[in-house]
Every structure is written in structure tokens, then in C-alpha cells.
Amino acid sequence: MATEILMPALSPTMEEGTLAKWHVKEGDTVSSGDIMAEIETDKATMEFEAVDEGTIGKILVEEGTEGVKVNTAIAVLLEEGESADDIDTSTSAPEAAPAADAGNEAASSGGSEAPAPAPSAPETDTSPDWPEGTTLKQQTVREALRDGMAEEMRRDDSVFLMGEEVAEYQGAYKISQGMLDEFGAKRVIDTPITEHGFAGIATGAAFGGLRPIVEFMTFNFAMQAIDQIINSAAKTLYMSGGQMGAPMVFRGPNGAAARVGAQHSQDYAAWYMQIPGLKVAMPYSASDYKGLMKTAIRDPNPVIFLENEILYGRSFDVPELDDYTVPFGKARIWREGSDVTIVSFGIGMQYALEAADKLAEDGISAEVIDLRTLRPMDTGSILKSVMKTNRCVTVEEGWPQGSVGNYISSVIMQEAFDYLDAPVINCTGKDVPMPYAANLEKLALVTTDEVIAAVKQVTYS
Amino acid sequence: MAPRKSTKKPNVSAEELKAYYRDMLLIRRFEEKAGQLYGMGLIGGFCHLYIGQEAVVVGLEAAAEEGDKRITSYRDHGHMLACGMDPNGVMAELTGREGGYSKGKGGSMHMFSKEKHFYGGHGIVAAQVPLGAGLAFSDKYKGNDRVTFTYFGDGAANQGQVYESYNMAELWMLPCIFVIENNQYAMGTSTKRSTMSPSYWERGAAYGIPGEEVDGMDVLAVKEAGQKAVAHCRAGKGPYILEIKTYRYRGHSMSDPAKYRTREEVQKMRDERDPIEQVRSLLLTGKHATEDDLKAIDKEIKDIVNESAEFAKTSPEPAVEELWTDIYATEVPQEA
Numbered sequence: 108m109a110t111e112i113l114m115p116a117l118s119p120t121m122e123e124g125t126l127a128k129w130h131v132k133e134g135d136t137v138s139s140g141d142i143m144a145e146i147e148t149d150k151a152t153m154e155f156e157a158v159d160e161g162t163i164g165k166i167l168v169e170e171g172t173e174g175v176k177v178n179t180a181i182a183v184l185l186e187e188g189e190s191a192d193d194i195d196t197s198t199s200a201p202e203a204a205p206a207a208d209a210g211n212e213a214a215s216s217g218g219s220e221a222p223a224p225a226p227s228a229p230e231t232d233t234s235p236d237w238p239e240g241t242t243l244k245q246q247t248v249r250e251a252l253r254d255g256m257a258e259e260m261r262r263d264d265s266v267f268l269m270g271e272e273v274a275e276y277q278g279a280y281k282i283s284q285g286m287l288d289e290f291g292a293k294r295v296i297d298t299p300i301t302e303h304g305f306a307g308i309a310t311g312a313a314f315g316g317l318r319p320i321v322e323f324m325t326f327n328f329a330m331q332a333i334d335q336i337i338n339s340a341a342k343t344l345y346m347s348g349g350q351m352g353a354p355m356v357f358r359g360p361n362g363a364a365a366r367v368g369a370q371h372s373q374d375y376a377a378w379y380m381q382i383p384g385l386k387v388a389m390p391y392s393a394s395d396y397k398g399l400m401k402t403a404i405r406d407p408n409p410v411i412f413l414e415n416e417i418l419y420g421r422s423f424d425v426p427e428l429d430d431y432t433v434p435f436g437k438a439r440i441w442r443e444g445s446d447v448t449i450v451s452f453g454i455g456m457q458y459a460l461e462a463a464d465k466l467a468e469d470g471i472s473a474e475v476i477d478l479r480t481l482r483p484m485d486t487g488s489i490l491k492s493v494m495k496t497n498r499c500v501t502v503e504e505g506w507p508q509g510s511v512g513n514y515i516s517s518v519i520m521q522e523a524f525d526y527l528d529a530p531v532i533n534c535t536g537k538d539v540p541m542p543y544a545a546n547l548e549k550l551a552l553v554t555t556d557e558v559i560a561a562v563k564q565v566t567y568s
Numbered sequence: 569m570a571p572r573k574s575t576k577k578p579n580v581s582a583e584e585l586k587a588y589y590r591d592m593l594l595i596r597r598f599e600e601k602a603g604q605l606y607g608m609g610l611i612g613g614f615c616h617l618y619i620g621q622e623a624v625v626v627g628l629e630a631a632a633e634e635g636d637k638r639i640t641s642y643r644d645h646g647h648m649l650a651c652g653m654d655p656n657g658v659m660a661e662l663t664g665r666e667g668g669y670s671k672g673k674g675g676s677m678h679m680f681s682k683e684k685h686f687y688g689g690h691g692i693v694a695a696q697v698p699l700g701a702g703l704a705f706s707d708k709y710k711g712n713d714r715v716t717f718t719y720f721g722d723g724a725a726n727q728g729q730v731y732e733s734y735n736m737a738e739l740w741m742l743p744c745i746f747v748i749e750n751n752q753y754a755m756g757t758s759t760k761r762s763t764m765s766p767s768y769w770e771r772g773a774a775y776g777i778p779g780e781e782v783d784g785m786d787v788l789a790v791k792e793a794g795q796k797a798v799a800h801c802r803a804g805k806g807p808y809i810l811e812i813k814t815y816r817y818r819g820h821s822m823s824d825p826a827k828y829r830t831r832e833e834v835q836k837m838r839d840e841r842d843p844i845e846q847v848r849s850l851l852l853t854g855k856h857a858t859e860d861d862l863k864a865i866d867k868e869i870k871d872i873v874n875e876s877a878e879f880a881k882t883s884p885e886p887a888v889e890e891l892w893t894d895i896y897a898t899e900v901p902q903e904a
Binding site for chain 1: 608688
């Protein structure tokens with residue numbers, strides 16, 4: 108059967124081109140790989156090779172023709188035993204690629220539906236984190252985090268910890284204290300200083316059926332590894348149509364410590380929160396460090412677990428329960444109030460809670476919400492609270508542009524606009540690299556006083 | 569050291585030779601068809617063809633056993649066909665259809681098969697190298713003797729993460745075969761213009777990893793080298809490097825006019841070194857097969873490829889609901 112040779116698309120965006128030159132003429136025989144023509148696109152002149160073998164029966168588009176649409180028949184190829192007389196040129200309708208009309212329908216199921224007027228408060232899970240009467244003990248964040256990891260490693264042999272100084276040194280911040288002794292060098296693995304490499308190896312190990320915990324000495328160094336975290340760990344489940352993914356935890360201290368300067372003092376909450384395929388936890392209290400870490404290790408997806416060096420030594424109540432977990436996507440209301448909602452997470456909670464205490468002295472009742480996880484984010488609890496207080500202030504250490512608070516503000520504006528009595532204010536770190544000098548560092552961080560001032564502004568007091 | 573050549577009188581059965589001929593021909597005809605469908609607008613975006621490099625994957629798959637893993641870059645169609653993935657599923661992924669290996673959501677550069685232990689299909693140059701070392705890590709951790717073939721090109725060989733991986737692979741004795749497919753051009757930059765250290769296999773010596781250079785146009789040489797590397801890894805001796813000298817006949821991707829090399833250079837390679845022609849000639853001169861036998865194979869392959877194209881054209885586009893699936897897993901996919 109005669110085959111039509113169609114004007115090829117030679118780049119992802121080509122729609123038409125110039126047939127610059129024919130290298131064959133009617134009657135010539137060609138075989139796979141022979142150059143047949145030169146075609147000019149807007150970017151380059153490309154040689155066009157034969158795919159099938161046969162004889163050129165007829166040339167339909169002369170050389171020098173400009174604006175030849177992709178898929179137009181430009182010549183007819185005859186197989187053995189056919190002649191040019193067999194050519195029926197009426198059949199030269201190009202085979203069209205399917206139109207991409209599916210996108211329009213899909214767009215409407217996105218996250219930006221128009222809000223219904225005067226929405227009612229969403230249903231939220233307000234159950235307590237542990238049953239009444241549970242014995243509590245004081246524990247540091249550091250101990251709680253280690254206990255959470257160790258319990259999961261006892262429970263599941265496929266869980267292992269790798270990172271710089273996690274084993275023999277007992278952890279740069281002593282988070283993995285005692286773990287080498289209990290689990291051995293097979294499961295508590297010191298790596299060379301090679302973040303990009305070991306993040307990739309851990310992700311490959313997760314593809315291969317293990318459940319790695321990767322410790323970054325700090326999240327600043329994870330920038331060396333961010334391609335593996337996002338392009339390999341977060342996207343593979345989707346790209347493989349659900350066949351394989353990376354059940355793993357990337358953890359380590361995030362944000363400012365003290366006097367370590369610009370390269371060691373960045374909050375990555377807003378960065379990771381943006382990525383579909385990742386889950387992001389950023390706890391404040393010791394019980395949440397433990398309960399969320401256990402949930403993170405069991406989760407079948409890659410989890411970014413953002414810790415804080417300053418919090419490592421703080422003590423909190425931790426329930427004495429055999430298997431204490433905290434679900435993702437459930438905020439904790441630390442303090443109920445009626446005049447304003449303060450939303451925070453991680454170390455930002457310390458400013459939020461201090462501000463609430465001081466505001467109470469002035470007769471302002473603040474409700475304080477700890478998001479605990481940023482992806483998924485419990486926006487329901489925020490909206491429910493704002494519908495009650497009609498005012499909101501967000502608190503975080505990260506930079507102002509593209510902050511977590513910006514996202515929360517947009518959700519409130521879209522879902523609860525009519526409930527707002529004042530604009531939402533985002534209290535953030537200042538828009539500068541972290542300075543080293545003690546006085547400047549203090550100025551660069553968010554402060555309790557700034558939170559108080561923001562609350563006074565939105566409550567007009 | 570000169571590139572490894574296969575033993576003069578190949579110790580190989582007629583059936584084996586015919587299988588290599590068939591498997592390489594399948595890749596070549598499949599890729600030609602993919603190029604054709606691209607020209608018709610049925611395949612979009614980037615499409616990197618494997619034509620010319622067929623002996624590399626076919627030779628190494630001949631050295632692999634069930635349960636061994638493989639991972640590669642975006643030039644991945646040949647690897648998938650060679651490890652036994654269904655041509656229909658691969659072609660339908662190229663056209664972005666429901667019947668594709670990733671339900672149309674991955675495309676040419678991002679395809680996977682849990683069943684065949686094919687771990688992608690990765691679009692970021694060299695990112696697959698630590699991932700491959702990590703797959704090998706998982707087998708070592710589990711205590712089995714499986715090996716991972718980690719493929720990358722001469723371009724990727726200059727990325728830092730390759731050397732991070734070499735260092736840890738040797739440190740932890742990971743059963744990983746690093747396969748450098750040296751086709752001599754990283755997109756448009758020849759190896760001469762990208763390094764003063766063009767003998768890539770020797771770079772492993774800095775980490776204590778043995779390796780060798782192999783003639784990648786000779787499927788039997790590739791198989792022999794592969795068997796040696798596999799034996800090294802299975803014996804628990806750590807990683808091994810194979811630098812396989814090969815050549816891609818087509819441009820880097822479909823939109824590459826390939827002006828950085830001469831037509832004569834390509835033609836000379838096709839005429840004198842073609843991996844499929846070499847096996848064809850071995851089959852005929854050794855009287856292992858007749859012209860008619862080979863014609864029958866050609867016909868079989870043509871039918872398979874045509875069927876895959878037909879499947880890829882007729883398989884429906886993914887349902888719009890698929891936009892929102894496979895972002896998060898609800899349970900861990902079980903290792904096959």
C-alpha cells in the first residue's frame with residue numbers, strides 16, 4: 108500500500124515550516140535512515156530521514172514552499188510492486204493529533220472554587236490528643252524525637268536512620284543518642300558529607316522497599332539535595348501512575364538557631380509546603396515531635412519534618428502511652444479565645460503564646476492555633492476560629508514574600524471574607540538575610556512585641 | 569586498555585544470536601516508529617531515541633537475572649523494551665494515553681515498571697545515579713544477591729552526584745553496576761569539549777572501583793563484560809564500572825539538527841559498526857540463519873511495532889479524574 112510521507116513536527120512547538128530542499132526525486136528508492144529532505148523551522152534546518160523503505164512515487168509539495176503545515180502529505184512512498192498510477196491523492200487528509208480539550212473540565216475541580224456566600228463554620232476534629240487521665244511526664248523535644256524514631260525502628264525492620272554524625276558521634280545535636288548501640292551500624296548509618304548523594308541513595312532505597320529516615324544536620328544543607336527531594340522523592344508516585352513512591356522522612360533542624368549567620372538560619376516551611384507529593388510537619392511541643400514523627404515514619408509518602416534547634420532542649424508534657432501518634436492535618440488549639448485568632452507553627456508558637464499571655468493582661472482574649480503540619484494544613488480549624496473571632500494574625504520566622512501566612516490569608520479571604528472585621532496581618536521574619544551581630548539578629552527575627560502590636564491593630568485597641 | 573572486544577569465535581548458540589538480533593531490531597524499529605509518530609504530532613514534548621545504542625541494553629540484559637534492577641535517564645525506551653516491558657504500554661505512554669505504563673502521566677522520560685524492576689526513566693541528568701546506588705543499598709540491606717544496573721551517559725558523568733555515589737557505593741560495598749553509555753555527545757557537546765579526562769571508567773579508580781571500557785557496538789562484548797561485572801557485584805565485592813563506547817545515530821532529541829557532527833561521521837558508523845548488522849552478518853556467515861529466517865524475524869518485529877503504534881493511537885486519553893490521583897499514596901506499594 109502506498110504510504111503518504113507527512114510534513115513532520117521537528118520540535119515540541121512546531122506547527123509549520125519551509126520545505127527547503129528535496130534530496131530525492133520521483134522514482135528514487137529510499138531505505139530507512141536516508142535523508143529525504145531539508146526542512147526549516149523557526150529554530151533550525153533539520154534533515155528529514157526516511158522511516159520506511161520504498162520508491163518515491165510522487166512529490167506533492169515542491170521545494171522552497173513556505174508555511175507547510177505539520178501533517179500535510181508532502182510525498183508518496185510506494186512499496187515493492189506498486190506504481191505511481193496507484194496513488195490516490197484524495198486520501199491525503201492528515202491524521203490529526205487529539206485535541207487537548209480535557210483541560211477545561213479538569214480546571215473546575217481545582218482548589219479555587221468560588222466561595223458560597225456566608226459559609227458556615229467547617230466541621231473540625233476537636234478530639235483531645237490523649238485520653239483524660241493519661242499519665243504525663245516532662246520530656247525534652249530531643250528525647251521525645253529520639254523515642255519516636257526508636258519506637259518505630261523496633262516496630263519495623265525496614266526503617267533505618269542515615270545522615271552525618273548520626274551514629275558514632277550520637278548526632279550533631281544528640282537526637283540519635285543511644286540509637287547506634289540499640290540498632291547497630293546496619294540501621295544507624297554515618298554518611299560522608301554529601302547531602303545530594305545520600306538524599307538520592309535514601310530515595311532509591313525507598314523505591315526499593317525500605318523506609319529511610321534521612322537526617323540533615325540542618326535543613327540549610329538540604330538545599331544541596333533539594334533536587335532529589337522534589338524531583339525524585341515527591342514526584343515519582345505521580346510520574347509512575349502510582350506504581351512506586353518514596354515512603355521516607357527527611358528531618359533536621361530548620362530556621363534560625365543563634366548567631367550562626369545567613370547561611371545557617373533559614374526557615375524552609377514555605378518552600379516545602381508548596382510541593383504536591385510532599386507532606387510537611389513542623390511541630391512545637393515535645394508530644395507533637397514524638398507523635399508526628401511516628402506518623403511520619405509510617406506514612407507511605409515522603410515527609411519533610413522541620414525541627415528547631417532552640418526547641419530541642421525545651422521540656423513539655425508527653426503522654427506515657429505505648430503507641431502515641433498524632434495525625435497529620437489536625438491543628439491543636441492551645442488556648443481558646445474570642446477576640447482574635449493567632450495562627451502559628453514550630454518555634455513561632457513561642458511568640459504566639461507569649462503574646463496571648465500578655466494580651467490577656469490587657470483584656471484581649473486570643474485563640475492560639477498550632478498548625479503542627481503545613482501540608483496537609485488544617486484550614487478548617489483556622490476558618491472555624493476566624494468565623495468566631497473575626498480577626499487573624501499569623502506568626503512565623505520565615506520571610507514575608509510567599510510566606511505560609513500569605514497562603515493562610517488567601518484561604519481566609521476566599522472562604523470567610525464576610526467574617527473579617529480587619530485585614531489579616533502576617534508577622535514574619537524581616538526581609539533580610541540573617542545578620543550575625545547580636546542586636547541585628549534580634550531585629551531580623553519576629554518578636555512577641557510585633558505579634559502584640561499586630562493583634563492590637565486588628566482589634567483596633 | 570583497549571575497549572573489550574568479544575572473543576573471536578563467539579561461544580554463543582544460534583538461538584541466543586537470533587534473540588539478540590530480534591531484541592535489537594525491536595528497539596530500532598520501535599524507535600523509528602516513535603520518530604514517525606512524533607513527526608505526526610502524536611508524541612509531544614521531548615523524545616530521545618536510542619537508535620545506534622541497542623547493543624548496550626540487549627547485551628547487559630543478557631547478563632541479568634530475575635530480580636535484578638535497572639534505572640536510567642530520559643533516553644529510556646530501549647531499556648524498557650530490553651527488560652521485557654510491553655511495547656504497547658511504552659508506546660501508549662509516549663502518546664500520553666491511558667494504556668501507557670504511567671497512565672499517560674509520565675511521558676517519554678518518566679516511565680516505570682515495578683513488575684520488571686525498571687525504576688525509571690529520570691529527566692534530571694545524573695539524578696538516577698544515586699537513586700540506582702540506593703536501589704542497590706536496599707538489596708544489600710535485605711541481604712539478597714540482586715544487582716542494580718545504573719545507566720547514565722557521558723554527559724551525566726561530569727555531574728558531582730555521580731562521584732558522591734561512587735564514594736558511598738564503594739564505602740558500603742553496594743551491588744551496583746555503573747553503566748556509562750558513552751555515545752560521545754552530551755546533547756551537542758562532544759566529550760573532547762567537556763573534559764580533559766575522557767576515559768570515564770578510570771575515574772572510579774579514585775574511589776577503588778574497578779571498571780573497564782567495552783565496545784558497545786558489539787553485543788557479545790557487552791554481554792561478556794556484563795557477566796564479569798555482575799559476578800563481581802553478586803560476590804559482594806562492591807560496585808563495578810562499565811564504560812560502553814556507543815553511538816547515537818539520531819539527534820539528542822527530536823528537535824536536534826545535529827550540526828555538531830558531520831553526516832559522514834554518522835554514516836561511517838552506520839556502515840561499518842552497526843550493532844544489528846554485525847549480528848546479522850554473524851548469523852548468515854555462520855550459517856545460523858538464512859535470509860528467510862531473518863525476514864521472518866523482521867516481519868514479526870514489524871507487526872509488533874505496528875500493533876504498538878495502533879494501540880498507542882487508539883488507547884483513550886486518561887480520564888480527567890487522573891489529574892488528581894497518585895499524588896499521595898494511601899499505602900506503601902509492595903515490592904514485587
